[in-house]
Amino acid sequence: MARMKFICDAERCIECNGCVTACKNEHELPWGVNRRRVVTLNDGIPGEKSISVACMHCSDAPCMAVCPVNCFYKTDEGVVLHDKDVCIGCGYCSYACPFGAPQFPGQGTFGVRGKMDKCTFCAGGPEANGSEAEFEKYGRNRLAEGKLPACAEMCSTKALLAGDGDVVADIFRNRVVKRNTGAEVWGWGTAYGSKQAGQATASAQGAKK
Amino acid sequence: MMHRLAIVMLTGLLCAACSEKPQTLGAAHDTAAYSGTSNGFAASGWQAGDKNSWEQQLRTRGQYGMNDHARAPN
Numbered sequence: 001m002a003r004m005k006f007i008c009d010a011e012r013c014i015e016c017n018g019c020v021t022a023c024k025n026e027h028e029l030p031w032g033v034n035r036r037r038v039v040t041l042n043d044g045i046p047g048e049k050s051i052s053v054a055c056m057h058c059s060d061a062p063c064m065a066v067c068p069v070n071c072f073y074k075t076d077e078g079v080v081l082h083d084k085d086v087c088i089g090c091g092y093c094s095y096a097c098p099f100g101a102p103q104f105p106g107q108g109t110f111g112v113r114g115k116m117d118k119c120t121f122c123a124g125g126p127e128a129n130g131s132e133a134e135f136e137k138y139g140r141n142r143l144a145e146g147k148l149p150a151c152a153e154m155c156s157t158k159a160l161l162a163g164d165g166d167v168v169a170d171i172f173r174n175r176v177v178k179r180n181t182g183a184e185v186w187g188w189g190t191a192y193g194s195k196q197a198g199q200a201t202a203s204a205q206g207a208k209k
Numbered sequence: 210m211m212h213r214l215a216i217v218m219l220t221g222l223l224c225a226a227c228s229e230k231p232q233t234l235g236a237a238h239d240t241a242a243y244s245g246t247s248n249g250f251a252a253s254g255w256q257a258g259d260k261n262s263w264e265q266q267l268r269t270r271g272q273y274g275m276n277d278h279a280r281a282p283n
Contacts, residue, residue, distance in 0.1 A: 001264045075239060126239045130246030143242035146252040146266045153274055163271040164264070171276045178278060 002165040003059065003078030004121050004143075006152070007172050008051040011179065012159035015040055015050040019151035019160050023054070026122070026150040027139025033103045035119040036151055052151065052160045055080060055101035055119035063093035063102065071116075077143075078165075079121040084137045087115045121162070122149040 015038050023029070023036045036054035057080045064072040064080065071086035072093075093116060094102040105114040124141030127134035134141055142150060152162035161168040243264070245257025255266035272279060 001267075073239065076241065081239065123242055124239075129240050129242070129244060130248035130250070141242070141246060143267075144240075144244070144246040145248075145250050146245075146255045146263060146270070148267060148270055148274065158275050158277055161271075161275050163267055163275070167268055167271045168275070171272075171278075174276070174278055 001077060004057060004123075004163065005078075005165040005168055006052075006054065006056060006121075006149075007161045007168050008053070009159040009161065009172060009175065010049045010051050011175075012157040013038070013050040013052060014157055014159070016156060018154055018156055019052045022150045022154035023119070026142075028135075029117070029139070030105050033105050033117050035101075035103060035117065052155075053099055053101075054151070055097075055121070056099055057119075057121055062096040062098070066092045066096040068092060073126075075123060077123075079123045079143075081120055081123060081125055081138075082116065082118070083126050084115045084117075085126075089113050089115050091116075122147070 017038050020034060020036050020038060024034070027035070029035065036052060038050050038052050040048055040050040042048045057078060059078065061072065061074070061080045063082075064074070067082075068090060069086050069088055071082045071084075071088075072080060073083070074080050089104065091102075091104065091113060094100075094104070101118045103117045105117060120138050120141075122140060122142035124130075124134045124144065125138035127137065129141050129144035140150070142148065147153065149162045152160045161171055241260075243258065243260045243262075245251060245263075251257065252266065252270070254269070256262040
């Protein structure tokens with residue numbers, strides 16, 4: 001198996017926030033903690049694009065690199081998880097993460113920042129799989145139940161894909177080929193402009209003429 | 210008298226050591242996801258503890274649940 005990955009299809013995301021709701025409900029997250037959120041570029045302007053963002057389970061995770069107490073670990077499937085018993089809530093991971101994934105509950109005494117919370121790819125934590133202790137700290141462990149993350153499985157337009165990197169890449173590639181509107185993956189070209197992104201392939205342009 | 214005092218102090222030291230929390234740095238070791246769960250919510254169609262079966266289950270579930278091009282008629 002390749003690494004577990006998320007891909008969000010910006011052509012399909014309709015900013016319904018179903019993924020955000022599914023995540024909060026599945027893991028019974030407290031008020032103020034959003035492991036996933038939907039980001040929209042050019043909001044309100046025709047052609048706006050939305051993507052659902054959470055922890056991307058980086059191959060070379062900056063949160064792991066900066067954690068002073070080494071509370072992060074990576075599973076064999078490439079899912080970045082952390083141990084809340086070791087976390088000291090310093091927030092370094094929050095500054096290091098380019099996606100804003102680490103969340104800090106604010107119900108501590110005098111508003112003190114609590115232990116870090118983030119997307120677990122629905123893989124729980126170091127406690128026994130499916131145990132009460134694991135649910136209390138990290139939420140449901142759907143991977144151990146033979147299921148995929150709730151956000152992707154609940155996505156109404158199937159914009160958010162999650163699972164084995166090879167599988168989700170194949171699904172996304174097939175969509176892009178079928179749509180035949182050129183490279184669509186959310187990346188450098190989308191953010192900074194590209195001659196290729198959003199343009200039909202040469203064969204498609206030839207067919208139109 | 211000195212002998213008794215030494216025993217009391219030694220006992221105190223031993224008790225203090227027993228209450229010490231482990232201070233090893235780093236995260237605890239996690240159980241592999243393919244080992245399954247006993248919470249009763251596991252999806253059917255795969256064998257807990259069998260890694261290949263678990264991987265196939267996720268692949269099948271992913272294709273069925275997310276690849277609508279494979280399900281819809283062309």
